[in-house]
Amino acid sequence: MAAKYNNNNLVQLRDLSDKFEKSTPQEILSWAIVNYPTITMATAFGAEGCAILSMLSELPGGKDVRIFNLDTGYQFPETIEMRDRIAERYGIDVEFVRPEETVEQMQARFGGPIYGTNPDECCRLRKIEPLKRALSGHEAWITGIRRDQTPDRAVAEPIEWDSRFGLIKVNPLAHWTRAEVRAYIGINDVIYNPLHDRGYPSIGCWPCTHQVAETDDERAGRWLSFAKVECGLHVKP
Numbered sequence: 001m002a003a004k005y006n007n008n009n010l011v012q013l014r015d016l017s018d019k020f021e022k023s024t025p026q027e028i029l030s031w032a033i034v035n036y037p038t039i040t041m042a043t044a045f046g047a048e049g050c051a052i053l054s055m056l057s058e059l060p061g062g063k064d065v066r067i068f069n070l071d072t073g074y075q076f077p078e079t080i081e082m083r084d085r086i087a088e089r090y091g092i093d094v095e096f097v098r099p100e101e102t103v104e105q106m107q108a109r110f111g112g113p114i115y116g117t118n119p120d121e122c123c124r125l126r127k128i129e130p131l132k133r134a135l136s137g138h139e140a141w142i143t144g145i146r147r148d149q150t151p152d153r154a155v156a157e158p159i160e161w162d163s164r165f166g167l168i169k170v171n172p173l174a175h176w177t178r179a180e181v182r183a184y185i186g187i188n189d190v191i192y193n194p195l196h197d198r199g200y201p202s203i204g205c206w207p208c209t210h211q212v213a214e215t216d217d218e219r220a221g222r223w224l225s226f227a228k229v230e231c232g233l234h235v236k237p
């Protein structure tokens with residue numbers, strides 16, 4: 001087993017990550033599973049997450065990885081249904097991680113929904129705080145982010161130290177393009193959220209996700225009335 005990487009050996013971690021630039025996502029995942037037995041994965045059941053779940057189902061130890069979804073209470077029904085479809089197809093159970101307050105409790109406290117007035121606070125309460133709790137006790141987590149998605153993600157490494165949440169972050173698709181993800185899904189008949197075929201290339205909560213044209217940026221439909229392009233999970237401090 002290789003040495004453990006953390007924020008005390010960032011140079012060595014960067015060297016290692018550079019070596020993974022030419023590796024397949026499966027090779028990156030395999031390394032991570034072996035070296036971080038407590039590794040976990042967050043998925044919003046997007047195309048990238050479904051591709052990774054398909055890969056994990058075929059890797060030794062892949063089905064033992066704890067997978068969770070941040071169930072904000074505002075997800076599309078089609079997204080929620082992905083949990084059962086994933087279990088049936090890949091034999092992987094995805095745990096729903098929920099905020100401390102239900103949508104009804106939060107909206108009662110604020111006098112209504114706040115996604116239209118203060119989406120940063122809404123994302124903090126319904127995504128970031130639950131993520132912090134979900135990552136507690138884990139040495140590493142897997143995400144489906146790609147560099148070509150947003151400016152914050154453009155600097156993502158295959159393996160990096162997540163200084164925001166204090167653990168190793170594994171981004172096996174960091175160096176893949178949207179076209180490569182689509183190709184993998186097509187070749188491997190990966191199941192995916194049907195909303196992707198209805199004008200939603202990027203799917204988040206229903207109040208903050210809108211249909212876009214095929215030629216639009218894939219995240220153009222997220223938080224339409226705001227400059228916001230990230231919920232905050234992948235923003236480096």
Ligand code: SF4
Binds near residue numbers: 123124206208231
């Ligand atoms: S994406 Fe929208 S509804 Fe979901 S947590 Fe963020 S602001 Fe709230």
